[in-house]
Amino acid sequence: MGLTAIEKHLARASSAARVVPGDIVHPDPDLVIVHDGYIATAYRELSGLGIHRVFDPDRVMFVTDHDVIHATPLAAERARQNRLVAEKWGISRFYDVGQGGQGHVFPMEKGLVRPGMFLLCYDMHCTNFGAVGALALRTGSEIITVLAQGTIWVQVPHTIKVELTGKMAPGVMARDLGFRLAADFVSGRHGAYDYRAIEFHGPGLHQLPVAERIALCNTLTEIGICATYFAPDEQTAKWYRDRGLAGGEIVTADPDAGYESELAVDLSALEPQAVLPGGEKTIPLQAVELGRAVDHAYLGSCGSGTFDDLVVAADILRGRTVAAGTRFLVTPGSNVTIARLEREGLGDVFRKAGAILLPAGCGPCAGGTMGPLGSGETSICTAAVNNFGRMGAKDAAIFLASPATVAASAVAGAISDPRRFLEERSAT
Amino acid sequence: MNWVFRGRAHKFGDDVPLDDGFIPFRLAIGRVTDPQKLIPHLFEDVRPGFAEAATAGDVVIGGTDFASGKPHAQGFIALQALGVGMICESMPYNSLRAGVSSGLAFMTGCEGVSDMFEDGDGIQVDFASGHLENLSSGESRSFPPLDGSLRQIIEAGGSKGLLRRWWSETQSATSSGEPR
Structure with missing residues (x-):
């Protein structure tokens, strides 16, 4: 049996010939992203263990996006500490206030995240990067292990295939599709979904620009979907071309990939939700x-x-x-x-x-x-x-x-x- | 690590969230990780007095969708430090991961476990084999334990235990031992 695109990403990042759902692997990330709310805490935790460096400062990126205007003196103090940590650890890719934007969005607009990349990130909405054919997994507070060791244990998830057909009517957006799909998963209509990865396929994909794919990846994350994925296509190429950026490596599922379940959605039947x-x-x-x-x-x-x-x-x-x-x-x-x-x-x-x-x-x-x-x-x-x-x-x-x-x-x-x-x- | 727990069952039922269920949300968002600061607040929103009543060897019995919501590990950190285990009918994967990472002895997917116990019953469980006994009623059952690979992480003290071990091995392996 072949591999899903998610399994291929994880196999490659783990230097394994193949992986199957349930395997524990230790993948090597191309990039690690930590958001402003956890930088100072991560530093405190690692210092407490006597660890005063990160595995590779050039593969770590800090972003200030949750609190960009420091609305309280406490927030300003935390931001000050974040800047000190960046300096101590030698993190040059620090997109501070006014320099980047939302950390699940601007990395795709600046070409910092490209197709084929594998990332480990603090925040769950890193799943957005599946919109351009990258795979990003959330670690939460365990990001300290990644910062120190450069990896962490990951259990390979099952993958669900969602086939999109038809075309959305004017006034209907991918966000509506995401809401509907999430609700249908939660109601049990599509079977198991907890810690599953979703790959989108089908003829309906081609009308969905990357912006719409981001919305779709984002909406499904809150119910416990661990990754969402669009294999790079012409829409992805257009996203990077329009920004004067190079694309990346295209990772697609094998034709005989083993999905846990498959479902089809007719986009033309969708209404605003x-x-x-x-x-x-x-x-x-x-x-x-x-x-x-x-x-x-x-x-x-x-x-x-x-x-x-x-x-x-x-x-x-x-x-x-x-x-x-x-x-x-x-x-x-x-x-x-x-x-x-x-x-x-x-x-x-x-x-x-x-x-x-x-x-x-x-x-x-x-x-x-x-x-x-x-x-x-x-x-x-x-x-x-x-x-x-x-x-x-x-x-x-x-x-x-x-x-x-x-x-x-x-x-x-x-x-x-x-x-x-x-x-x-x-x-x- | 001793995987066999013997003590009293604390029965909670379905849908107990981590935030404002296991532990007040303010401690989670305050990133408190010191177990001694967390223990007094364990389950205080749903069962005041739990921290005083529970002792090492006791086991929390949960129903379905137990430990749900954002996977904040504070409640698990406190349970682990108390020496209390956990068995539930189901829990979200991210919470399972937080449990493993906290080094907590637990099992999930134990359908019907809530029916086996009344609150306060005597309990003996082997988290390595999955064998479970109600010492008050005499009923016993076996459930699939957590994967061996996950139990190895728990045995090492969770993700932080693994990290600590790795760092000490790294330190002793390098002759200089000086951090950059």
Whole structure:
């Protein structure tokens, strides 16, 4: 039996001829990423063991994205310590405040993450890198072992094959697909999913640009999917070509790869979705309380902060204004995206509409360190998660939806179907 | 490492999350890893007084989707330091990994284990063989233990134990022994 693309990545990184699900391997990462929230802790933990160096400073990257404006003196102090750690360990690839952006997004925009790479990262949303055919696994606090030894034990996961067919209707985005698919996994409709890797295949792939693939990788991570993967194709090549960057190595599954399960999704049947507050349930947007007033709308974060996501929102905002009583916060994923927004005049579209452009990074999703919610408020946003208290007050209600739905709701001041706005636009 | 635990069963049921279940979320997000600071707060949200009631050799009995949510290891670190083991019907993989990394003696996938025990029953379990006995009712069953490869990591003291061992071997192997 052949190997899935995930198994090939792990076999290669572990210098093994082949691996099978359940094997324990010690893969050698091309790059290790640690985010601002854990740098100082990692240093303290390793120093406590008497370890004062990292395995290879050139293969370690630090990013400041969870708290980019240091909203409290405590945050500023932690950031100061992070800078000291970078200096002590000799980490030259330190994308600090104002230098990179969201650490699950900008590495793909700067060519720091390329197809074929294998990464070990602190934060779970590193699964985004599957969008360009790289494999990244989360280690959490065990990143200290990776920083010291350059590897850690990894159990090879089972792989699920998802075949995409058809084409999504206007106003429907990959984020909607991700919400639906995640909910269907959780309901048990597709069998086991915990610590499974997902590979996307099928004719429906070719209409999904990398930005949409990022959203899809991102959304599935929260339910316990350990990796998501798109074998590089013309869309991937275009992503790098458009940025003047070289691509990488293409790793694809063998034709006779052994998948644990296979399922098919018809994209043309998909409708906009919303995840209800608390994350317990996902339902079609049409079944949500449409017209419910929103105090807070927020676009960006690791799953929906690419240039393409912002273009979708700008198309809805152009010539319109954000409703009175609603604050619309927009967090571009990277400085590269901010520069392009300004170059193409889209920054003005957001500003004229009354949206607030925040610095690149995680935005309010990182625990509400900026742009939080007050008691009893309602938000609709593209955050990664919406458990109660995620962005401020515990009794605030957070709905998750696609960039199009969030932008439409910001304009309407209430939860709204983006297709209405698109129809208005095409009628004029 | 002694894989045989003998003590009392502490029965918890289904859906006990790690955050604000095993241990208050503030300790997890505060990155507290000192077991002595964690132990007094074990299960305080769902069973106040657990830390005083539990002794080495006791076993926590969990139901399905036990130890769920973000895989913060603080609760496991505290259980391991107390010498308390854990058996549950199911748990997310990331939590399983956190348990292994914390060096905790535990088993998961033990369907029906909740029905075998009342809270406070006497228990004896061999985490290496999977054999389990209710010393109060006399009922015994066997479940598949954790993979041997995972038990080796637990035996070494989890990921941090492995790291500590690796560093001391590295230090003694290099003649200079000086960190860069």
